[in-house]
Amino acid sequence: TLPYALLSAEREIPEEKIPLFYTAMLLCLAGLLGITQTGDIFNVFVFLEISSLSSYALISLGNKRQALTAAYQYLIMGTIGATFYLIGVGLIYSQTGSLNMQDVATILPGVLHLKTVETGFVFIVIGIALKLAMFPMHLWLPNAYTYAPSVVTVFLAATATKVAVYVMLRTLFTVFPQGFAVTTPADELFIVAGISGIIIASVYAIYQKNIKRLLAYSSVAQVGYMMLGIGFASATGVTAALVHLFNHALMKGSLFMAIGAIIYRVGACRMDQIHGLGRAMPWTFGAIVLGGLSLIGVPGTAGFISKWYLVVAALEQQAWISVAVILSGSLLAVVYVGKLIEALYFKPMTDTGNAVAEAPLMLLVPTWVLVFANIYFGLDTTLTVGVAEQAASILGVSPP
Structure with missing residues (x-):
């Protein structure tokens, strides 16, 4: 950075x-x-x-x-x-x-x-x-x-x-004995907090007028996915939480970098101030689109991998409500990411008084490094899933 x-x-x-x-x-x-x-x-x-x-x-x-x-x-x-x-x-x-x-x-x-x-x-x-x-x-x-x-x-x-x-994770699975959280209401509370966060924060994100605030509420929802994985207290659940932890850093890092590039050029990040900028800043817009697809969990992106493992963890425990919430969270992400893409590309361009140029390379290169990482780790999961499974094993989480 x-x-x-x-x-x-x-x-x-x-x-x-x-x-x-x-x-x-x-x-x-x-x-x-x-x-x-x-x-x-x-x-x-x-x-x-x-x-x-x-x-x-x-x-x-x-x-x-x-x-x-x-x-x-x-x-x-x-x-x-x-x-x-x-x-x-x-x-x-x-x-x-x-x-x-x-x-x-x-x-x-x-x-x-x-x-x-x-x-x-x-x-x-x-x-x-x-x-x-x-x-x-x-x-x-x-x-x-x-x-x-x-x-x-x-x-x-x-x-x-x-x-x-x-x-x-270290507190629940290393400091306290394995299974202690399961014998208390903690794991149920994590699942309830995760489900609530995914749905409510995603709905809040849809109604935001400021792009950074939209992505901030999205981050609260993504933390909900991690809490859901931890709440399952299974090897697959913890693996999913760890993979999503890494993948979310990539996807949200790339999105906030791209938004920062827009702010660098026009000094604004409200929806009504960025209309049509995607056509003037195609590389920045492309980064937002690909980062948004990863946030939604489209196959071929890093976001899909962690959500896939979360769904598998939920199915292992027959947690049908959790499965529905994970899928609903992705559908809600389609709405707020779509809202952002619509404002940037499909709305008539906002009159800024000056022609808007593409962001400088010093902003674009780091952004696209994270974008490519989103794609790479969506296609090759050897490193992310392998390390997460090993970490879950070290934490002492037992396989189902």
């Missing part, structure tokens, strides 16, 4: 704040990488806060006043989530005497009957759910994605919520 960031930041972030942007972005990346590397549940909290605090700063750099409101809203909800997580860690520590994930996993089976442990589990899960924007704890995400600079939206959409999903 560095070539993309150079131009996007130059256009959307005040010059005097650009050093702050790069500092905060690298700090956020360091925090996210730390989360994936640590084996200590308290260090997860530390790295979560490092990445979150820098995310608040990144969002506030947007050139509209609402960016500060969005950053503040994210700050409030993120702090609540972090506090919940920390309380849960404290309760677990009080009964295990350790913060090391492996030690905690060894000690917990002997103390699972204690209410303190169950309460700690609830606090940790709710805290992480706030961080990953699980429905209905997603309220910070639409504004954050809408008013942040485009490069920040790309970065957060492709990484931040995905790392939080990873933390949820």
Whole structure:
């Protein structure tokens, strides 16, 4: 994203704040990488806060006043989530005497009957759910994605919520004993939250006038697919969640990059301000079309693979409602992606006062790298599915 960031930041972030942007972005990346590397549940909290605090700063750099409101809203909800997580860690520590994930996993089976442990589990899960924007704890995400600079939206959409999903998986399947979530209402709650998120967020996306907000609600729906896979608590379900985690980073990264290219040229991303721009910016429009097809789950794209595995996981458990919801989510995606394509290509061109040129190569090349990745991983699933199956095995999820 560095070539993309150079131009996007130059256009959307005040010059005097650009050093702050790069500092905060690298700090956020360091925090996210730390989360994936640590084996200590308290260090997860530390790295979560490092990445979150820098995310608040990144969002506030947007050139509209609402960016500060969005950053503040994210700050409030993120702090609540972090506090919940920390309380849960404290309760677990009080009964295990350790913060090391492996030690905690060894000690917990002997103390699972204690209410303190169950309460700690609830606090940790709710805290992480706030961080990953699980429905209905997603309220910070639409504004954050809408008013942040485009490069920040790309970065957060492709990484931040995905790392939080990873933390949820490690908590459910490594820190706590295999099957503990299944013996509690947690797995049913994940399925209910996933189903609700897929349908409600997709419907909200259809009625949005701002393209970035449309894609933000779409992201909430896609998190719902991941929660559905986790809620199935099966090898196929977790594999589907992991594959969708990776594929969604590709598809939403490419879409937000393409929208950022439009903003770079016309300085707007409302539906009524982009009419006909697809004809003036064919490469950008092509990226949006292919990214949108992957979001829908058309065969031959990465989005189809993860949704296919989700349907298989649902069929294994005879969860017919979940199957219907997955298919309905794709149909709703057809509507909001179609609405975007109609505005960009089929509506009469908006009068911008100047001829609109195609986006610069420094924006197009990174965008199309992700677009081609969407196609490649939709045709060759050896890497994505293979790694996801191996990860599900390491997490200890038993095959059906």
